[in-house]
Amino acid sequence: xxxxxxxxxxxxxxxxxxxxxxxxxxxxxxxxxxxxxxxxxxxxxxxxxxxxxxxxxxxxxxxxxxxxxxxxxxxxxxxxxxxxxxxxxxxxxxxxxxxxxxxxxxxxxxxxxxxxxxxxxxxxxxxxxxxxxxxxxxxxxxxxxxxxxxxxxxxxxxxxxxxxxxxxxxxxxxxxxxxxxxxxxxxxxxxxxxxxxxxxxxxxxxxxxxxxxxxxxxxxxxxxxxxxxxxxxxxxxxxxxxxxxxxxxxxxxxxxxxxxxxxxxxxxxxxxxxxxxxxxxxxxxxxxxxxxxxxxxxxxxxxxxxxxxxxxx
Amino acid sequence: xxxxxxxxxxxxxxxxxxxxxxxxxxxxxxxxxxxxxxxxxxxxxxxxxxxxxxxxxxxxxxxxxxxxxxxxxxxxxxxxxxxxxxxxxxxxxxxxxxxxxxxxxxxxxxxxxxxxxxxxxxxxxxxxxxxxxxxxxxxxxxxxxxxxxxxxxxxxxxxxxxxxxxxxxxxxxxxxxxxxxxxxxxxxxxxxxxxxxxxxxxxxxxxxxxxxxxxxxxxxxxxxxxxxxxxxxxxxxxxxxxxxxxxxxxxxxxxxxxxxxxxxxxxxxxxxxxxxxxxxxxxxxxxxxxxxxxxxxxxxxxxxxxxxxxxxx
Numbered sequence: 001x002x003x004x005x006x007x008x009x010x011x012x013x014x015x016x017x018x019x020x021x022x023x024x025x026x027x028x029x030x031x032x033x034x035x036x037x038x039x040x041x042x043x044x045x046x047x048x049x050x051x052x053x054x055x056x057x058x059x060x061x062x063x064x065x066x067x068x069x070x071x072x073x074x075x076x077x078x079x080x081x082x083x084x085x086x087x088x089x090x091x092x093x094x095x096x097x098x099x100x101x102x103x104x105x106x107x108x109x110x111x112x113x114x115x116x117x118x119x120x121x122x123x124x125x126x127x128x129x130x131x132x133x134x135x136x137x138x139x140x141x142x143x144x145x146x147x148x149x150x151x152x153x154x155x156x157x158x159x160x161x162x163x164x165x166x167x168x169x170x171x172x173x174x175x176x177x178x179x180x181x182x183x184x185x186x187x188x189x190x191x192x193x194x195x196x197x198x199x200x201x202x203x204x205x206x207x208x209x210x211x212x213x214x215x216x217x218x219x220x221x222x223x224x225x226x227x228x229x230x231x232x233x234x235x236x237x238x239x240x241x242x243x244x245x246x247x248x249x250x251x252x253x254x255x256x257x258x259x260x261x262x263x264x265x266x267x268x269x270x271x272x273x274x275x276x277x278x279x280x281x282x283x284x285x286x287x288x289x290x291x292x293x294x295x296x297x298x299x300x301x302x303x304x305x306x307x308x309x310x311x312x313x
Numbered sequence: 314x315x316x317x318x319x320x321x322x323x324x325x326x327x328x329x330x331x332x333x334x335x336x337x338x339x340x341x342x343x344x345x346x347x348x349x350x351x352x353x354x355x356x357x358x359x360x361x362x363x364x365x366x367x368x369x370x371x372x373x374x375x376x377x378x379x380x381x382x383x384x385x386x387x388x389x390x391x392x393x394x395x396x397x398x399x400x401x402x403x404x405x406x407x408x409x410x411x412x413x414x415x416x417x418x419x420x421x422x423x424x425x426x427x428x429x430x431x432x433x434x435x436x437x438x439x440x441x442x443x444x445x446x447x448x449x450x451x452x453x454x455x456x457x458x459x460x461x462x463x464x465x466x467x468x469x470x471x472x473x474x475x476x477x478x479x480x481x482x483x484x485x486x487x488x489x490x491x492x493x494x495x496x497x498x499x500x501x502x503x504x505x506x507x508x509x510x511x512x513x514x515x516x517x518x519x520x521x522x523x524x525x526x527x528x529x530x531x532x533x534x535x536x537x538x539x540x541x542x543x544x545x546x547x548x549x550x551x552x553x554x555x556x557x558x559x560x561x562x563x564x565x566x567x568x569x570x571x572x573x574x575x576x577x578x579x580x581x582x583x584x585x586x587x588x589x590x591x592x593x594x595x596x597x598x599x600x601x602x603x604x605x606x607x608x609x610x611x612x613x614x615x616x617x618x619x620x621x622x623x624x625x626x
Binding site: 192219267271 | 542
């Protein structure tokens with residue numbers, strides 16, 4: 001049984017790059033004000049309609065910890081078809097809820113940093129890997145693929161530098177739980193392009209070939225697109241991004257600035273890869289989100305537009 | 314006779330990258346309000362004190378065309394020693410004024426785009442190369458090195474895409490005038506990392522080995538640091554940047570956002586190269602400029618600070 005419009009476990013085709021927009025979940029969860037259900041559904045469906053192949057549309061976690069995501073079931077119920085719709089979960093209970101809500105993919109989180117793991121999910125890294133095995137067991141009952149964000153893979157707000165060997169070791173243990181994908185996350189935006197290449201190479205050596213690798217980059221220090229280009233060079237074809245550059249992690253100080261989806265798509269297409277996404281439509285979604293939130297989003301495409309398409313005055 | 318504290322014509326040492334801060338000229342010239350002489354001197358001397366090895370401190374052009382730079386002689390007179398101080402000139406008359414003012418290096422501008430050349434310097438590219446030869450002749454009288462910005466090398470606000478062959482052809486003609494350095498400028502921020510590599514390779518094949526190559530990048534579409542990393546990969550060791558990310562070109566619509574010096578230094582040091590610049594002192598200069606202008610500058614270092622140096626709260 002396949003979940004969603006395509007099998008996300010299949011290796012990405014030559015010349016293509018697979019984008020997952022995490023805006024409706026990772027982007028909106030950090031906002032301090034109330035976020036309307038309408039915005040979540042508008043954003044999710046706008047992304048699907050623009051051709052974004054994967055959308056992280058919500059999470060099934062404690063509403064006390066993350067109040068913005070308490071209505072994720074309603075988002076999934078109202079989501080348009082056409083994309084793989086994914087849900088963040090951190091335990092077995094959340095996995096059951098996400099599968100019931102119709103999530104095509106479950107997304108787990110394992111932190112290489114013990115301190116961040118405790119702050120983010122109130123478990124040690126060991127405990128979180130144990131819980132991940134139970135999440136995979138729940139997902140397996142309905143053949144639902146499980147992806148995992150390996151967080152703090154390039155540094156931690158609490159522990160500083162994180163060794164490449166530690167990232168590879170945790171990645172290897174995560175891969176062995178039976179997940180189909182590891183998404184190495186630069187949670188605090190501390191990676192430089194050489195770090196991306198070092199970590200990808202170290203992790204590739206330690207995991208079995210069936211597991212796909214992705215990158216989740218933050219633009220905190222302006223390096224997200226440089227790191228994405230390095231990831232492409234290193235063979236990565238799966239990237240997280242957030243519409244408008246919305247978001248950050250509420251449990252990791254200074255972790256502002258998910259890489260902006262439309263800016264990343266603009267880069268990837270400039271590099272000669274296809275994403276299947278309509279960039280103009282994507283910019284339209286970002287405009288809607290910006291208007292809805294009444295804020296200025298850190299999107300270059302919203303300000304300058306794509307290169308070589310606008311006439312100077 | 315050497316000009317300034319080191320010979321800027323010498324190839325950059327292994328493991329080093331040579332930064333020229335263009336903030337006092339390129340950064341300030343686009344500001345619509347009056348800019349005080351005090352700010353220009355404070356900025357220039359702050360950069361010199363932070364260890365920036367090259368500073369473009371002013372220009373000697375028509376004060377009608379660029380009123381912000383009318384007092385460049387006074388900036389040069391008050392500038393601290395310790396850096397190579399450079400002056401933009403577009404004709405023979407400006408070259409004489411710059412040499413008299415004590416500029417260590419003259420900076421010419423040649424556009425690959427005819428339309429932009431007319432708008433920027435009111436000459437065709439051919440005429441501008443002719444004028445450049447006269448500038449070099451003036452400079453040679455005092456053994457003053459001449460660097461040239463090859464503008465619109467990655468696209469033009471008026472002409473769109475610019476072919477790699479055209480860039481190489483113009484670069485070859487510019488190199489033959491006797492300048493020591495070509496700085497390939499992404500005037501409208503349209504380059505992607507693969508373009509940087511393509512253009513550098515094409516130009517390298519066409520110019521004689523004595524000419525140094527540099528990059529002048531704009532962050533209009535968020536790609537300046539990605540392009541800088543690509544330039545480093547391609548062997549470039551000379552970069553322009555502007556403190557705080559200040560600036561743009563008043564004659565090229567949409568050409569906002571010089572790459573920010575402190576963000577570029579942060580990247581270059583993360584990549585394992587040395588710049589000789591004290592990053593904390595540089596951030597201090599950016600803070601001063603921001604306070605002086607009463608604006609928010611697009612500097613990541615001003616907001617997030619360098620990676621791995623701040624304690625999370």
